[in-house]
Amino acid sequence: MFKRLITALSGKKTAEAAPAAIAPSGESTAKDELIVAYDAYGREMQILRSEWREKVFLPSLEEKRNDAAELYQAIVSGLNDGFAADLLPAAERLVEIDDIPERSHTIQAIVLMKNGELTAAERTLRVGIEKAGATGTLLTNLAKVFAERGEEDRADDTLWQAIQADPNQDNGLLWWVSIQQERGGEAAYVAALKTVAALPESWRAQLWLARHYLEHNEIATARAYYQEVLAGERYDSGALMMISGDLGNNGQIPLIAELVAPVYDEHRHDPMAGLNLLRAWQALGNVEEGEKLLARMYALGYAPLKQHLDEFASAFQAMQKQAAVSTPADPAALKITTLSLTQPIWHYGLNKADWLFAQKAEELPSVGFFALSKRVEGAVRSESQREDEIGRMTRAISLYFAEAAHYWTDYASRFYVQVVEGGGPVLMGGETDGNALFEIVPPTMHYFVTGEMGCSGEGDRCEWQLSLSLWDCKARQKIATESRRVEHAGLGVLVLDLEQRLLAHIGQRREQPLDAFYQRPSVEAMAIYLGELAQAFTLTLVANKITPRDAMWGERAMLDWPLQMALQWPENEVLKLMYLSGLGKAFDYQSSVLMEYQQRTRELLREASIHSPVARLAPLVWKIFAMNSEFETHRQTLPADANEVYRNWLDGLASKVPVTNA
Structure with a gap:
């Protein structure tokens, strides 16, 4: 409806x-x-x-x-x-x-x-x-x-x-x-309001008087009327909308924070007052209070508000990003480890649903993809900073190539990235020398890929520079290189082209993907797809307690991203799995915003065909959103010949602790 x-x-x-x-x-x-x-x-x-x-x-x-x-x-x-x-x-x-x-x-x-x-x-x-x-x-x-x-x-x-x-x-x-x-002009209008304001229990006339005095720049008088009404606590659910709107329209933003914020209750008062209050926090630069109110209003789950709340979420994220500063870091004081992922990033977060995906034998020959480095000029210094676009792309492109090798070759695929424990991923300056990696990769590895990328310009006008190197572990040498420059709009074409070239070099190609439902992203979708891989990686770090939860920003955007992709390209089952994967990770780190997604997720499940991998993951959705009756009924009515791996997966879900702070 x-x-x-x-x-x-x-x-x-x-x-x-x-x-x-x-x-x-x-x-x-x-x-x-x-x-x-x-x-x-x-x-x-x-x-x-x-x-x-x-x-x-x-x-x-x-x-x-x-x-x-x-x-x-x-x-x-x-x-x-x-x-x-x-x-x-x-x-x-x-x-x-x-x-x-x-x-x-x-x-x-x-x-x-x-x-x-x-x-x-x-x-x-x-x-x-x-x-x-x-x-x-x-x-x-x-x-x-x-x-x-x-x-x-x-x-x-x-x-x-x-x-x-x-x-x-x-x-x-x-x-x-x-x-x-109409009969006596403005003086009669004000007198009429004062006449009504003098009646017992009156408060609405005071709001109109306050508006009149605001418009005549008599701020103290208007404020006194507002304080009288708010102190009486007899106003209705729409009064705060009028108060906040009138104050905003007359440039009295600080008074919205002073008068409305302490009494606004999103469950009792008009949500438009909440939007006005969010505007006030944005105008005042108070991201902390804005984010708190945003979380409360998202939790209402009211569809017509969502697009407005999303706009505020983006604005607050931009303010956080602008306020973030880089700080020098001492490499010797950092505990850096190499993280290895053996599955596509969106396989994680599904409670190890090995029964859903075709598995590759551990002893298979493998190919590795190291996170790209950042192209730099001059001296490189170590510093701690917020993730930026080039940092995301250095990991996303390698994650995509690892995914492509997993699905379109008979190699086992590995993704490698260095991370700081208690921090986040390391972005190296200058391409890694593959000769230094031969001793640390496993003996089953036949090839690995390194590279670097840079970016000049901003936004849609930026130009990407991307260089890749393919190393042969048996010959212990570099056997192929690719170096390209492309405008922002051409990044999708470039990545898909490089994918084909890499797969041709390493061989053992498959005619059909490892999982029948898998679809390679289109040129149109590729840049957006890469952004999702980067965000899925961030959620993975938080879920595995490598990156602290309080260091993550833009959580809702990360959870929303794959759902919006799935709605844009509904025939692609991978995008829906990406969405569920993100929710699964949010469930693992006990996200406070998770329950905002219940209605949308249930709708996605309802629309899924019976043979869709999304439909098969229904128990995960039931567990995430505490739909205990559905989960237990399914678990207790399994057929006698149900797959043991699947039964173990359900048992693992049953043991998970539900979110208590949503």
Whole structure:
């Protein structure tokens, strides 16, 4: 089911808002209008209004006919989308089943008014008043009926009764003060707000007074009104959106942090106030508080927010990167080891799912790929710094070549990289001399590849320089070299070309990949694929406690990356496995953001065909997201002839400790 977009981002309203208790948005009702919606992955999509009505809205209305709360929300949504003509039976049904007469009679009256049935609307409002009393909402809508008939005095009197009954009823208040403004100008408008503010329990009028004084640069007066409202703790879930939006629109960013941040609760208050608060933290340069709030809001799992939260996540990451500084490092004080990976990087994180992948014998001849070095000029100094693009690519390209050898040759494949324990990977300056490696590679190794790369320019205008050397372990010499320069857009073509040249040199090529589902990434996808390999490697270091969790940044981007690739290229099963692999690693290091991915992952699993490797990894998903019933049922109902390796894999999953801090 799609979720509609929330459009109010700033909290800005006008005093001319519609007087109905629930104000339809006034959107066009053209049949070819496109409606914005979101799928289960949080992707924005557009659907024709007519198609939305037939395939989504009307079936949903029928589905919710026995649940008063859900039916009410569906009717409100229908009014906002301009489907009032379809809502008469639903509104009548709501009156029958709702135990909140004020709600049901108000919404039925609005539906009737939208359909031009003013007499019927008055009738249902009066019945509502008999049941619930003369509430502000019912009286405001009764005043609207009188106004529609042209009975101005009667409408005025009834509207003032509504204000006295509930001075905080948004539409009634705005309608009343706008009438005073039309009749007496700005002075009458301010006086009207002060009159309402003096009523018992009033707080909304104070917010509008605060806006007025903000716009007239009387900041102290506005602040006093805000403090009065917040101290009273009687405001509704949307008040903080208005406060934060008005402060932001008037350049009072520090006051958002001072007044809104201490009281904002993402579970109680409008999420748009949270977005405004995130903007404030960004403007103030407070990455720490921004990241904390970001984590809380991601945890809501609300699809229409995701794209906005992703933008803030990227902004905070960029701020962290800019603030990061390189620090000199003493090589003698570092404990450096060589890490060897014997499987493609995305095989890790799946709890050693050896039953899923074709295995190569340990005694097979092997080929090794060392992480590339960085091309440097002049003296090289040791320093500690944040990972950058060239650092990622030096590892990603070698990881890809190792993956290619694994899947397209009969060699065993190895990837080697030096890492600092408690730190991260080492980026060497200048190409490694292969002669120094002959003594440390295993005797089964026939070939290994070294190389270096550099980059000049920035962004899409950068030019990559890549050199590779192929070494023959038996002859103990370099037997081939490749050196290329290519613009950023040509990197994918270059890597695929070099892959073919390397595989041709080492021989023992396969006509079909080792696992039938494996697909080589396309030219279009290659640069993105390399980025994922680099991020998968970072997650592997964290999961294996080589890199500390608090040294990792951009975690959500790393977990999201392969899912976005899988949605872009849904026929490629490898991308989906990459995504699950990342979640598995996050599960291993007890990620605090992991549960944000439950809905999207379950949708991916639901869409997977029964023969897909993703479907076969369902128990891993169940374990990650504490779906214990599904996991245990599957485990207890295995057929008698189930593979022993698979049974052991399930047992290993069962013993894993669930995430407790998500």
